[in-house]
Amino acid sequence: MPRTLFDKIWDFHRAGQRSDGRDLVYIDRHVLHELHAHHAFAQLQRQARAVHRPDLTFAVQDHTVATQPGRDDGTNPSGTAFIRAMREGCRDNGIRLFDIDDPEQGISHVVAPELGMVLPGATHAVPDSHAATVGGVGALAFGCGTSELAHILVTQVMALRRPKTMRVRLDGRLGAHVNAKDVALRLIAGLGVAGARGHAVEYAGAAVRAMPIEARMTLCNLNIEMGGRSGFVAPDEATFAWLSGRPFVPQDTLWDRAVAYWRTLKSDDDAAFDREVTLDCSALEPQISWGTDPSQVVGISGRVPAPDALEPSRRAAAQSAFAYMGLEPGTPLAGLPVDRVFIGSCTNSRLPDLQVAAAVVRGRRVAAGVVAMVVPGSSRVKREAEAAGLDRVFREAGFFWGESGCSMCAGGNGDRGRPGERCVSTTNRNFENRQGPQVRTHLASPATAAASAIAGCIADVRQLLAGAA
Amino acid sequence: MQPFVSHTGIAAPLLTDDINTDQIAPILHSRSLKEDYKAMLFHRARRRRDGSEDPDFVLNKPQFRAAGILVTGHNFGAGSSRESAVWSMLANDIRVIVAKSFADIYRENCLQNGLLPVVLGGHDADAFIARVVAVDGATPFTVDLVTQRISGPGGPDIAFEIAAAERTRLIEGLDDIGLTLKHMDDIARWERQAAVAQPWLQQATDSRR
Numbered sequence: 001m002p003r004t005l006f007d008k009i010w011d012f013h014r015a016g017q018r019s020d021g022r023d024l025v026y027i028d029r030h031v032l033h034e035l036h037a038h039h040a041f042a043q044l045q046r047q048a049r050a051v052h053r054p055d056l057t058f059a060v061q062d063h064t065v066a067t068q069p070g071r072d073d074g075t076n077p078s079g080t081a082f083i084r085a086m087r088e089g090c091r092d093n094g095i096r097l098f099d100i101d102d103p104e105q106g107i108s109h110v111v112a113p114e115l116g117m118v119l120p121g122a123t124h125a126v127p128d129s130h131a132a133t134v135g136g137v138g139a140l141a142f143g144c145g146t147s148e149l150a151h152i153l154v155t156q157v158m159a160l161r162r163p164k165t166m167r168v169r170l171d172g173r174l175g176a177h178v179n180a181k182d183v184a185l186r187l188i189a190g191l192g193v194a195g196a197r198g199h200a201v202e203y204a205g206a207a208v209r210a211m212p213i214e215a216r217m218t219l220c221n222l223n224i225e226m227g228g229r230s231g232f233v234a235p236d237e238a239t240f241a242w243l244s245g246r247p248f249v250p251q252d253t254l255w256d257r258a259v260a261y262w263r264t265l266k267s268d269d270d271a272a273f274d275r276e277v278t279l280d281c282s283a284l285e286p287q288i289s290w291g292t293d294p295s296q297v298v299g300i301s302g303r304v305p306a307p308d309a310l311e312p313s314r315r316a317a318a319q320s321a322f323a324y325m326g327l328e329p330g331t332p333l334a335g336l337p338v339d340r341v342f343i344g345s346c347t348n349s350r351l352p353d354l355q356v357a358a359a360v361v362r363g364r365r366v367a368a369g370v371v372a373m374v375v376p377g378s379s380r381v382k383r384e385a386e387a388a389g390l391d392r393v394f395r396e397a398g399f400f401w402g403e404s405g406c407s408m409c410a411g412g413n414g415d416r417g418r419p420g421e422r423c424v425s426t427t428n429r430n431f432e433n434r435q436g437p438q439v440r441t442h443l444a445s446p447a448t449a450a451a452s453a454i455a456g457c458i459a460d461v462r463q464l465l466a467g468a469a
Numbered sequence: 470m471q472p473f474v475s476h477t478g479i480a481a482p483l484l485t486d487d488i489n490t491d492q493i494a495p496i497l498h499s500r501s502l503k504e505d506y507k508a509m510l511f512h513r514a515r516r517r518r519d520g521s522e523d524p525d526f527v528l529n530k531p532q533f534r535a536a537g538i539l540v541t542g543h544n545f546g547a548g549s550s551r552e553s554a555v556w557s558m559l560a561n562d563i564r565v566i567v568a569k570s571f572a573d574i575y576r577e578n579c580l581q582n583g584l585l586p587v588v589l590g591g592h593d594a595d596a597f598i599a600r601v602v603a604v605d606g607a608t609p610f611t612v613d614l615v616t617q618r619i620s621g622p623g624g625p626d627i628a629f630e631i632a633a634a635e636r637t638r639l640i641e642g643l644d645d646i647g648l649t650l651k652h653m654d655d656i657a658r659w660e661r662q663a664a665v666a667q668p669w670l671q672q673a674t675d676s677r678r
Contacts, residue, residue, distance in 0.1 A: 015656045018648055022634070024655065080500070119669060128549075129550040143550045143574055145550050145551075148581065194544035197572065224548075250672075429491070431491045432513070
């Protein structure tokens with residue numbers, strides 16, 4: 001019987017079935033972060049249980065770490081206890097930790113693929129809803145809570161109900177300055193924040209094939225914002241080239257054998273999906289959110305929608321969003337003054353994201369009164385960006401250039417906006433109060449965020465760059 | 470895990486869709502690992518901009534302060550996987566959430582902690598919501614997992630569905646890790662097979678070391 005790629009990975013990893021009918025899905029790589037792991041370490045200690053495979057388990061400090069140069073455990077006082085508990089828990093349980101000062105420290109979803117820890121056809125879990133980011137290299141990843149994190153530590157499996165399958169086919173060719181973030185925001189706008197609930201989503205089609213691996217990760221990262229259980233892209237030659245030479249990938253003849261296997265990782269031609277969705281990306285313009293959930297999105301030339309123009313089920317949320325965002329229906333998005341711009345997070349903090357933003361910023365200045373920040377997704381990304389001189393481009397334009405971490409995405413490290421500020425952000429959630437009490441977040445791509453920092457208002461990057469030519 | 474058999478309590482209507490875990494359990498920048506989950510629940514939604522309590526927020530209304538059942542719309546618990554969004558319910562003695570649907574990770578977190586997630590379909594949900602709104606906290610409802618029924622003022626009992634195995638796990642308060650530990654032989658067998666079929670999965674070695 002023809003099978004989807006999801007079926008192939010799931011079936012391979014099914015180590016057993018529990019009496020309650022749940023599949024025991026083996027987790028090849030488990031990556032922890034300090035905000036949640038301490039609960040699980042304490043639980044294991046209480047229950048006198050041991051970590052089954054510390055050698056397949058890794059840990060990072062990302063959610064609470066400060067971004068100021070020269071940071072340490074105490075720079076963000078509300079992170080200190082978490083950072084130290086993480087260190088202790090990893091030491092006691094024999095887990096390799098990429099600590100706050102480690103050259104490979106960074107956001108788990110950035111670090112795991114860039115070190116080659118996650119591989120095509122492998123399973124991956126993180127106690128974080130954005131775990132599926134690594135689907136960009138063809139891994140099947142699940143976000144989980146703290147109890148499940150403890151469960152994986154003790155057993156190395158997750159006890160899961162098999163999700164349904166969905167294929168999102170992205171056709172066409174992206175226009176200039178339009179990228180994976182814009183595609184994902186458009187998809188979420190169409191499907192809604194629960195549109196992929198209960199589904200493992202395979203992203204396919206010409207537009208996906210043309211995307212660099214980092215862009216595929218951006219796409220998969222946002223899968224949870226439409227409620228998806230997991231999201232991934234079948235690996236291809238670009239994936240293997242991207243992974244080649246990374247520290248944790250298989251070496252020598254094992255590499256050759258792995259690649260030969262990975263080439264088989266695709267959905268069968270006649271495999272049936274529970275749901276199929278198609279989006280033509282050719283005419284897509286840069287996208288921006290206007291509301292307080294990631295489905296409240298329009299093109300950059302668009303306006304805040306009138307409630308009548310929305311489906312009835314979306315009108316109440318829109319009314320509440322207008323009030324929070326301080327926006328009236330009919331207001332054009334472009335031209336809205338901004339106070340803050342944030343470029344970073346597991347969504348858009350990899351080197352190509354920073355390159356795109358730097359290309360917009362180069363030779364320009366951040367508009368007066370705008371606080372603009374760039375926070376690389378990992379210490380490795382930061383080093384690579386600095387080697388390419390990107391830090392100078394950003395600094396000279398007036399951006400803050402930070403140490404890597406989650407930073408303003410959830411504000412868990414104290415990086416937050418001030419009440420009432422309007423912020424263009426490359427992150428994944430424009431929820432109320434997420435970037436600070438009463439902060440008004442507009443989600444956008446790195447190119448749009450960079451252009452908005454320069455213009456001092458929400459800006460169409462294409463017009464900004466055309467104006468310069 | 471604390472078992473769930475039956476709960477009788479006031480039902481509070483919070484009738485919006487897509488309530489996310491940032492709303493339920495915002496990050497409060499505690500300096501301690503022992504966070505105040507009771508204070509965390511809807512911390513910002515409960516307050517006005519000046520920090521004072523918002524009397525219009527449902528859980529601040531006198532008749533719902535001791536609510537044990539939260540009644541809500543679609544996709545409850547969207548967003549972040551933080552389990553504090555479940556612990557903060559339990560810290561406030563909320564033992565049941567009745568929703569039109571739940572976000573996947575949130576529902577799993579409920580099951581892990583003995584917080585009963587009840588899904589009601591279209592007609593049943595609307596009928597139950599109407600009764601909850603009409604009684605306005607004056608009389609409690611009972612949610613019984615043994616009989617899989619909701620009973621209370623304003624109409625007949627409403628039956629709800631839940632997977633038999635999940636029901637048993639909740640009623641008996643079974644330890645989820647304990648259930649899986651019975652399968653460690655299966656897991657060891659899988660590891661031996663994977664080490665042959667895809668050996669790179671069973672080793673995560675830093676080639677620089």
